Amino acid sequence: MLTVEQLRKKITADEIDTVVLAFTDMQGRLQGKLCHGQFFLDSMLDEGAEGCNYLLAVDTEMNTPGGYAISSWDSGYGDMSFAMDLNTIRLMPHNPGQVMIQCDLTGHDGELIPMSPRAMLRRQLDHAREMGYQMLTGTELEFCVYNTSYESAWDANYQNLEPANKYNVDYNILGSQRVEPLIREIRNSMYDAGMTVESAKGECNLGQHEIAFRFDEGLVTADNHVVYKLASKQIAHQQGKSITFMAKPNQREGSSCHIHMSLRGLNGELSFWDQERGKRSVTYDRFIAGVLNGMRELSIFYAPTINSYKRFTKGSFAPTAVAWGIDNRSCAVRLVGTGHSARMENRLPGGDVNPYLALSAMLASGLYGIEHELELEPMMEGNAYESGAQIVPATMREARDLLASSQLARELFGSDVVEHYLHYADVELEAFEAAVTDWELRRGFERL
Incomplete structure (x- = not known):
């Protein structure tokens, strides 16, 4: 900087x-x-x-x-x-x-305008500091790359685009380096823009990749996230390609944005780990309980578009169960690390997430769990998809209605903020429900 x-x-x-x-x-x-x-x-x-x-x-x-x-x-x-x-x-x-x-x-x-996303996160970070905590967090943002320019993709109505990889390149070095001229330029540009770049890897969907950045303080991570997202699109455009961060751009695997989060004391003391006992702290358990408690009601802040909810299917590596587990990717909340690396991973958000809103919701509900001494439910073992646990909303309509009836959301963010984002959801739903989709045309144009 x-x-x-x-x-x-x-x-x-x-x-x-x-x-x-x-x-x-x-x-x-x-x-x-x-x-x-x-x-x-x-x-x-x-x-x-x-x-x-x-x-x-x-x-x-x-x-x-x-x-x-x-x-x-x-x-x-x-x-x-x-x-x-x-x-x-x-x-x-x-x-x-x-x-x-x-x-x-x-x-x-x-x-500050209270419904501004950056102001919402600032408010929760201030609350954390008042309680004696600072938040450290990192966002893992996936995207799909196409050898088609944005202009050509628009003209083609986003149909039959050429993915940068023709097959699954998850962790595949050959597949990653096929796209390396683009990915390398993004990595190096973001390093020069002040971000700590860790690594890049291929993912499952065709042309899907991820670039990882080191965790940081909450506002810094959110700021970096949106700059990186904009710059990636600009660099792709400069190379005649396109990138999408849609949560579910096609019928294959969706693009996630896993959020890793931990709390520390204001002087860097561990809050999520009891060093003497060598195990999770009570604070950590209560924070997890708070995040799980608010996950369904605050899901609009994690999954903000109609398309977001298309990711949530069984066996897709996107969560459906509101549950937690230790290194269990079938749960919405996955715990990883010990000691200084102990942190929770929220697997609910997709690539379309607004990081300020998601971090606000996660931090606010976690702090609520600490303040109200919520008890953590038993750990999920095995396949959470088949567990019978409570599930995340399947549609934006369901998520909108959960937010509308949520006293928790109004307590955490204020009624003016909740009403603002309820109207945001209503606008999206009204536009979607009025649209005639290509799915309807293919099914009904001749056959009905």
């Missing part, structure tokens, strides 16, 4: 000419402005920037549906301020001459 003074020197020396001010919207996308470097120094660094508050009230296609309390014609579609986090100034090496600064969103009163 760059300091303000380092950025000033690079702009003055004509090494940087563009400053991107970006915030994360409900869908987990970076939105904002590209600013001329010298104008940024002369005016925007001190005076700030604004954007229309409809940006927190749009659907995936940037339509502006009614019904949001935050933004409407009745309220005049006013502005919100981009509050720059000057700890996030980073080079964007794949776009020479460019840096990005990530922003919070504030109203005219200077207060």
Whole structure:
């Protein structure tokens, strides 16, 4: 990351000419402005920037549906301020001459807008600190690569795209290196953008891959996640390819975003492990119990699209059972590591997840488990798919209704935030239920 003074020197020396001010919207996308470097120094660094508050009230296609309390014609579609986090100034090496600064969103009163995803995570991280904890987390994000440009994919109505691998390349070095020119550029660019890159590997679906990054503090991990997602698409575009982070882009294996999380004391003390007894701590068990307790009701924050729920099928390595197990990939929560590496893995989210929302839900419900001393249910042994355990919602409609009736969600996030994301779900459901799909055409055009 760059300091303000380092950025000033690079702009003055004509090494940087563009400053991107970006915030994360409900869908987990970076939105904002590209600013001329010298104008940024002369005016925007001190005076700030604004954007229309409809940006927190749009659907995936940037339509502006009614019904949001935050933004409407009745309220005049006013502005919100981009509050720059000057700890996030980073080079964007794949776009020479460019840096990005990530922003919070504030109203005219200077207060954070509560339904902004970054503000939601900040609130939960503050709560954790008040309880004496810091959160460490990492997101493992999978994607599918196609040898088809985004423009050509659009023109083809996303049908018959050419995957970068023709067969399952899970852990396969030959298959991974077939795509290495792209994957290598993403890895190296993200390293130069301030991320700690660990490794890359092939996955099961055709053209499916994963790049892993080292865990970090919660806000840093979420910020890195959305920058990486944007940059990956931009680099793919530069190479005439396309990448999708859809949870279920076809009938084969879906793309996951497993989230690893642990708590530490404010000075780095272990919270999830009892060193003297050599086993999990009571705090850890209560945190797991809290996450499981809130998983169904908060599933909109883990699985935010219609497509998200297509992943949840038996035997797919995507979870269906709300259960926990030690190194058991059939459970929604998998425990791994001991001592300093002890952590829980939430296997529910897919590649389409908004990391701020998922981390907020996971941390909030886990802290609730600690505060209310929830007792951890017995460990799942064997195949959780066939266990008879409670299951995750099968559709967005079910997830929406669970959120609507959840007192837990209102206690954790506030009714204004819950109502905002309920309306988000309603908008998606209404659009989907009105659409005529290619599935319907193939089944009914001639035969019905």
